[in-house]
Amino acid sequence: GESVGLHLPTLSVQEGDNSIINCAYSNSASDYFIWYKQESGKGPQFIIDIRSNMDKRQGQRVTVLLNKTVKHLSLQIAATQPGDSAVYFCAETPNSGGYQKVTFGTGTKLQVIP
């Protein structure tokens, strides 16, 4: 079946460095992508999203890049801080409006070394 997966299960970075978390997806019909952050003991929290008609979107310290040619999504975190330590999920849906079936990736754990 179609799925969203992650290349790296665990990523360790030094505080202050930039982090890059990658995600591969297989559903070519996916039109909307979301990154979630899940801290220990909490539910996933929305970070940033991107639609398929874009290849880059920036937020505060975070940037999402989308390469539809190779079905690849990445999340870049600038100047990584200890509070960024969490599990990050990518998710994809057919489009951004209303209810659409969301497929979540398996997650990447980001560990920030002080």
Add this chain to the structure above:
Amino acid sequence: DAGVIQSPRHEVTEMGQEVTLRCKPISGHDYLFWYRQTMMRGLELLIYFNNNVPIDDSGMPEDRFSAKMPNASFSTLKIQPSEPRDSAVYFCASSFENMGAGGYTFGSGTRLTVV
């Protein structure tokens, strides 16, 4: 708003017992989702409601699982009888139509352990 509220936070029960998980969505949200999270399978959608009506329960693993939403501010997920393989973290999420998946707000989850 206090966000999506789930109770209990932790539940330990013996195999065969009935378990009821509770969720209060964000006021005004018209979609409510129940997810299960395990290390092996990640986040799985069990069932979702729109305006209190169950729309898709194809993710419910078997007849032992049931969910209700008697009103816009409350939903339950029941497992009867519970089995050790049901051990997982169960999340409730709510959303407002047209916000899509980017508008999901998750609760803090209920960690269920069946021994």
